[in-house]
Amino acid sequence: MTLTIAIDGPAAAGKGTLSRQIAEEYGFHHLDTGLTYRAAAKALLDAGLPLDDEAVAERMALEVELAGLDRSVLSAHAIGEAASKIAVMPAVRRALVQAQRAFSRKEPGTVLDGRDIGTVVCPDAAVKLYVTASPEVRAKRRFDEIVGKGAAADYAAIFDDVKKRDERDMGRVDSPLRPADDAHLLDTSEMSIEAAFQAAKSLIDAALIKKI
Numbered sequence: 001m002t003l004t005i006a007i008d009g010p011a012a013a014g015k016g017t018l019s020r021q022i023a024e025e026y027g028f029h030h031l032d033t034g035l036t037y038r039a040a041a042k043a044l045l046d047a048g049l050p051l052d053d054e055a056v057a058e059r060m061a062l063e064v065e066l067a068g069l070d071r072s073v074l075s076a077h078a079i080g081e082a083a084s085k086i087a088v089m090p091a092v093r094r095a096l097v098q099a100q101r102a103f104s105r106k107e108p109g110t111v112l113d114g115r116d117i118g119t120v121v122c123p124d125a126a127v128k129l130y131v132t133a134s135p136e137v138r139a140k141r142r143f144d145e146i147v148g149k150g151a152a153a154d155y156a157a158i159f160d161d162v163k164k165r166d167e168r169d170m171g172r173v174d175s176p177l178r179p180a181d182d183a184h185l186l187d188t189s190e191m192s193i194e195a196a197f198q199a200a201k202s203l204i205d206a207a208l209i210k211k212i
C-alpha cells in the first residue's frame with residue numbers, strides 16, 4: 001500500500017525544502033506540483049500563446065511530463081505569475097490533478113506539495129501538513145533567496161507580490177488554498193529549517209504509528 005504525505009501552504013512558506021527533506025528521510029518519491037503549473041505556463045509563454053484561453057491552456061497542461069520537471073528552468077518570476085493565472089482554470093487543474101494523482105500512487109510512498117493536495121488531489125493522504133508563515137517572513141525569505149544568488153531585490157515589491165499571490169490562490173473558486181480539516185498546521189515564522197523538519201517528522205511519525 002502506498003503512503004502519501006500531503007504538504008500545502010502559501011508561496012515561500014518553506015514547503016519545498018521541507019518536502020524534499022521528508023521525501024529523503026522516508027525514502028519516498030517527491031512531486032512539487034507547483035512545477036506542473038509552471039511547466040504549462042512556460043509552454044504557453046514560449047509559444048507566445050495567450051494566458052486567458054482555457055482550451056489552449058488545457059492543451060498545454062495535458063502535455064506536461066512529470067518526469068522532466070526542473071525548477072531551475074521554471075523559476076522565473078514571470079512563469080510563477082503566469083502559473084498562478086492559469087491555475088484558476090478548472091480545465092487546467094483537472095488535467096494536472098489527474099497526472100498528480102497517478103504520481104501519488106507510486107510505491108512505497110509519495111510526498112506531494114502544493115496548494116490543494118490535502119483538499120483535492122489526495123484527500124485520503126495518510127498525513128497532511130499545512131505549512132505557513134507570516135507574509136513578512138515569507139517576503140523576507142524570497143528576498144534573501146534572490147540576494148543570495150547575487151541578484152538585486154526590492155523587499156517592498158516582493159512583499160506586495162506575496163500578498164497578491166496569496167489573494168489569487170486563496171480567493172479562486174476552484175480548489176482555493178486552505179488547510180484541509182484534518183491537516184496539521186505548521187507555522188514556520190519563527191522556526192529554522194531544521195526545527196520545521198523535526199516538527200514535521202514528529203507529526204508524521206505519530207500519524208504513521210496510528211495508521212499501522
Ligand code: CDP
Binds near residue numbers: 085114
Ligand atoms: O512561487 P511558488 O514557489 O510559491 O509557487 P509554486 O509552488 O511554484 O506554484 C506556482 C503557482 O501555481 C501558485 O501560485 C498556484 O497558483 C499554482 N499552484 C496551484 O494552484 N496548485 C498547486 N497544487 C500548486 C501550485
